[in-house]
Amino acid sequence: MSVDLIYKKYGITKEEVMEWAKKTFPKLILNETILTQLYLKHVKGIDISPSLTLLKAKTKKIIELEENVRSVIEVVVGPKIREVTYNACPICNKKVTDGECPEHGAVEPKIAIWQEYIVGDDTGEIVVTIPPSVSEQYNDLECKVVRIDGILQENGKFMARSVAIISEEVLSMTEEHVKERMEKKRIVEQLKNVLKQFPNISYSSLLQWKIERGIEYDLDELLKEAGYRVEGEKIVPIEGEEEKEEEKGEEGEIPQDVIDRVRTLLSLFRKCALEDFKEWMRQSQIRYPLEKVLKASGAKIVREGEKEYVTI
Numbered sequence: 050m051s052v053d054l055i056y057k058k059y060g061i062t063k064e065e066v067m068e069w070a071k072k073t074f075p076k077l078i079l080n081e082t083i084l085t086q087l088y089l090k091h092v093k094g095i096d097i098s099p100s101l102t103l104l105k106a107k108t109k110k111i112i113e114l115e116e117n118v119r120s121v122i123e124v125v126v127g128p129k130i131r132e133v134t135y136n137a138c139p140i141c142n143k144k145v146t147d148g149e150c151p152e153h154g155a156v157e158p159k160i161a162i163w164q165e166y167i168v169g170d171d172t173g174e175i176v177v178t179i180p181p182s183v184s185e186q187y188n189d190l191e192c193k194v195v196r197i198d199g200i201l202q203e204n205g206k207f208m209a210r211s212v213a214i215i216s217e218e219v220l221s222m223t224e225e226h227v228k229e230r231m232e233k234k235r236i237v238e239q240l241k242n243v244l245k246q247f248p249n250i251s252y253s254s255l256l257q258w259k260i261e262r263g264i265e266y267d268l269d270e271l272l273k274e275a276g277y278r279v280e281g282e283k284i285v286p287i288e289g290e291e292e293k294e295e296e297k298g299e300e301g302e303i304p305q306d307v308i309d310r311v312r313t314l315l316s317l318f319r320k321c322a323l324e325d326f327k328e329w330m331r332q333s334q335i336r337y338p339l340e341k342v343l344k345a346s347g348a349k350i351v352r353e354g355e356k357e358y359v360t361i
């Protein structure tokens with residue numbers, strides 16, 4: 050099944066792979082999967098090892114996902130809800146201003162893209178974050194059926210590590226209720242952004258925001274899903290966690306729970322691209338300096354070719 054998908058996707062046939070394999074790798078003739086992979090790499094110059102691993106992986110349902118546990122999900126991709134593009138240094142992925150990287154000086158910048166999508170299966174829906182390393186491969190995943198290898202973070206978003214497209218099937222093929230729930234999730238995400246931008250917005254202004262956009266869902270229900278409650282005209286976060294983290298600031302010892310989280314992440318990923326690690330820190334609201342966090346966790350930055358990784 051998975052190999053047939055690869056034939057179809059890359060427009061090759063079993064016959065041509067086998068023909069080539071007989072001459073080149075006769076000992077592997079029974080292993081169609083590995084031969085296909087080798088054929089694509091050597092003859093067509095396409096490296097599909099991550100997608101192949103993904104196509105063979107055991108998948109989990111969204112409802113079964115656990116925080117900080119690496120998992121593979123098979124989902125339909127709904128609307129893109131966020132895209133951030135910036136000029137990045139090709140060596141360290143830091144933002145390049147006027148052709149200068151703060152660390153590497155004058156460089157020829159590349160475009161780095163962070164994307165977020167709502168994805169869903171028959172058990173639920175979730176926001177998926179696509180880091181630049183994956184965006185380089187796919188810049189539009191809407192409406193596709195994909196497998197995503199990643200990790201559920203504490204902010205409730207699923208951080209992708211690699212993605213494989215299972216089918217280009219359009220969203221209209223999926224069940225009506227999945228589409229509807231995705232739409233709701235998309236509105237909740239919009240609402241969160243509004244509240245982040247305008248933390249003091251009143252209930253009646255929000256109501257107006259909702260009506261102007263023709264949103265039919267109940268506002269209180271949407272607010273609850275976004276993690277807020279209503280106090281008269283005021284909108285209050287249900288948990289004050291964010292503020293608590295802020296108070297800690299960037300000074301002082303790195304708490305044990307932060308060290309534990311870093312170690313868990315790195316034991317799962319073994320090697321994590323520096324840019325992805327920084328985003329994970331940001332999204333996990335770890336605001337201590339990178340160097341201190343790495344030192345306290347016994348982790349270090351290694352360079353391989355042009356890329357930097359965090360590892361233990």
Ligand SMILES: [Zn+2]
Pocket residue numbers: 138139140141142143150151152153154
């Ligand atoms: Zn740089």
